Amino acid sequence: MSMHDDLMQAFIDQTLSVDEADTLNRNLRDDDEALEQFIVLNHLHTLLHERMHTVQGSGFIIQEQTPSPMLSDSVKPSPKRWGSLLAAAVLALAATAWFFLPHENPAPNPVIDHQQSQPVALLTNLDDAVFIDTPTPPAIGGELPPGELRLKSGRAQVMFKSGAVVDLIGPAEFYMVGPNHGRLTAGVFEAFVPEPARGFTIDLPHAMRIIDLGTRFRIDMADGADHRMRVTEGTVQLIWPNGQRTLTAGYQCVLRPDGPGDAVPVKILAMKPNDTRGPLSTTTTALTPDSAPAAADNDNAWGFSAANEQAQLGAGSFEVDALAGQVWVARNDLGENPPRLTTVIAGLDDARRYNIYVYYITHTLQHWQLRAGRTGDVNKSLIVCDDSGAQLASGGNSDELRLRRRRxxxxxxxxxGSISIDIDDAGMTYREDVRGFYKGIGIEISDKHADSPTPADQTPPETRGANS
Amino acid sequence: MDSQRNQILARQWVTAQSVIAGYLHAQLGDFQQVEEVLQSTAAAAVRKVDEYDPERPFLPWVMGIAHYEVLMFRRRLARDRCVFDNEVVERLTSRYQTMAPQLRAMEQSLAECLDQLPARSRQVVDLRYREGLKPRQIAEHLNHSGDAVRSLLKRALQLLRDCLVNRDSITEGGAE
Structure with a gap:
């Protein structure tokens, strides 16, 4: 064990002397490796504290736990009710505390346990929400005990104690069973389940149950349509009386009374920038002649890379496989400012509505991004496609590359019969860590009926948020 | 408050919070203080949400807020004793941002690596972190010397670190 290890351990144990603190400070100032080691050890210490420390000495704690049989009363930390942490009833403070809740596995049955009177969730957002049979509608930031939310219209967002975030789209009926457990009986439901909330459970009619393994998924149980679910990221487990199945990102299934139907790919058709393999086609051109692969990459033209980046992103999912091939590259880091590209999607049905996505590659340590939007739509700025897009694949020599999709x-x-999309690079002529990597277009038939009112053409972004 | 920004903020925070907490702990060294500053950071982030550009990376933005909240916290406590000087704090800030993907990956593998720990190592880790005991209290509980417990803990953290960073499997024989 080196001297630096001893100093780091003393920092963690809060036993550093003044001289030792000076030495550690010097190490971290002068030695990059020592700095990284410190950050890793400190982060490990933080994670262990956050994940394991479920009784309240530090104040991270929120939920009571069966005391450890190993300890005598004299050394047990004293419990502190988590409600006191939320006394300010400020959304931010409440949300912060909630993120530190311990994470329970789901109960075997959807029964309300002894914590029935305690809140299990927090109302984090409302959007034109109208509740049914609720004399006093809940307010944003308010705590929600186990019980039913009946939404006549609009949207309501609920964050469970576990950190799982649920969006309900009315009309919907949703029952909050426990801190990481709910039951949906009607409506449209979208869930974002961060890793700490793994195990988030949703019960459905016909004794069907969904256990989330850290992901994002959606359930549609709207009147007059097939009930179905689809997984956008990660994996969920489906359990019904006669069997069980896992459903992975990019797949959906119909939910029938006798169990789920076959898993089929979510209907986002991934197409390369120039793709004529099916009834739909894409054609990509630049506003100025820019069609030949660039020999040098600092010529203000889009270059093409057929190997390196996208070859390292692996294969397997239907979407990733469909995009295999060239990637269009803008090298802003070499001072390029390539022209705007236009991808025309042809063969579409004018009687339908479509959601359009862009596929691109990002880098975990650099700012690789594109901008995209409908051609000629001068009233809307181009959407930035960066780390916020949904991740489909990762790779690279140091696992630094991400294939992403953004609506x-x-x-x-x-x-x-066509929709035209403009694609542009980051819009700057030089920045050392900026590049653009365009992989293709995704086409999805919208849930909206063809005779729905005026189209939105807006972009509720398909964001994951952080780098994965 | 813009509802979409609020939603984005909540989701971004969920994925970033452990990195922010670690960053605060590197400066404060005390989890009670970390919690306090973390909450004030979240409150400030909500207040400033209109200044956040969702098209820019979230972590640098929120770490800037966290850094300021640390300064304010120290001022409130009239606590000028700081383990690290400004240069090191700047280096920590910068390096935490570039190491964020690696730190998040550690978070995802932690349970698996904990399960691989030898029983004795796991016991002291449980006592240290689940029960919140100091090494001295663990020593009393196990009837060991304080040095022996510190050594066990150090070794257990090293095994976990190697497992998380290098993806090394933890083997019973190599542990203790």
Whole structure:
């Protein structure tokens, strides 16, 4: 064990002397490796504290726990009710505390346990929400005990104690069973389940149950349509009386009374920038002639890379496989400012509406990004496609590359069977860590009926948020 | 408050919070203080949410807020004793941002690596972190010397670190 290890351990144990603190400070100032070692050890210490420390000495704690049989009363930390932490009833403070809740596995049955009177969730957002049979509608930031939320219309967002975030789209009926457990009986439901909330459980009619393994998924149980679910990221487990199945990102299934139907790919058709393999086609051109692969990459033209980046991103999912091939590259880091590209999607049905996505590659340590939007739509700025897009694959020599997808149009109506999308680089002529990598277009038939009112063409972004 | 920004903020925070907590602990060294500053950071982030550009990376933005909240916290406590000087704090701030993907990956593998710990190592880790005991209290509980417990803990953290960073499997024989 080196001297630096001893100093780091003393920092963690809060036993550093003044001289030792000076030495550690010097190490971290002068030695990059020592700095990294310190950050890793400190982060490990923080994670262990956050994950394991479920009784309240530090104040991170929120939920009571069966005392350890190993300890005598004299050394047990004293419990502190988590409600006192939320006394300010400020959304931010409440949300912060909630993120530190311990994470329970789901109860075997959807029964309300002894914590029935305690809140299990927090109302984090409302959007034109109208509740049914609720004399006093809940307010944003308010705590929610186990019980039913009946939403006539609009949207309501609930954050469970576990950190799982649920969006309900009315009309919907949803029952909050426990701190990481709910039951949906009607409506549309979207869940974002961060890793700490793994095990988030949703019960459905016909004794069907969904256990989330850290992901994002959606359940549609709207009247007059097939009930179905789809997984956007990660994996969920489906359990019903006669069996069980896992469903992974990119797949969906119909939910029937006798169990789920077959898993089928979510219907986002991934197409390369120039793709004529099916009834739909894409054609990509630059506003100025820019069609030949660039020999040098600092010529203000899009270059093409067929190997390196996308070859390292692996294969396996239907979307990733469909995009295998060239990637269009803008080298802003070499001072390029390549022209805007236009990808025309042809073969669409004018009677339908479509959600349009852009596929691109990002880098975990650099700012690789694109901008995209509907051609000629001068009233809307291009959508930035960066780390916030949904991750489909990762790779690279140091696992630094991410293949991502971001929705850039919603409920778009074709004109004469086509929709045209503009793609541009980051829009700057030089920055050392900026590049653009364009992989293709995703096309999805919208849930909206063809005769729905005016299209939005807006972009509720398909964001994951952080780098994965 | 813009509802979409609020939603983005909540989700971004969920994925970033452990990195922010670690960053605060590197400066404060005390989890009670970390919690306090973390909460004030979240409150400030909500207040400033209109200044956040969702098209920019979230972590640098919120770490800037966290850094300021640390300064304010120290001022409130009239606590000028700081383990690290400004240069080191700047280096920590910068390096935490670039190491964020690695730190998040550690978070995802922690349970698996904990399960691989030898029983004795796991016991002291449980006592230290689940029960919140100091090494001296663990020594009393196990009837060991304080040095022996510190050595066990150090070794257990090293095994976990190697497992998380290098993806090394923990083997019973090599542990203790």
């Amino acid at each position: 850039v149009l919603t409920d778009a109506v074709p004109a004469a």
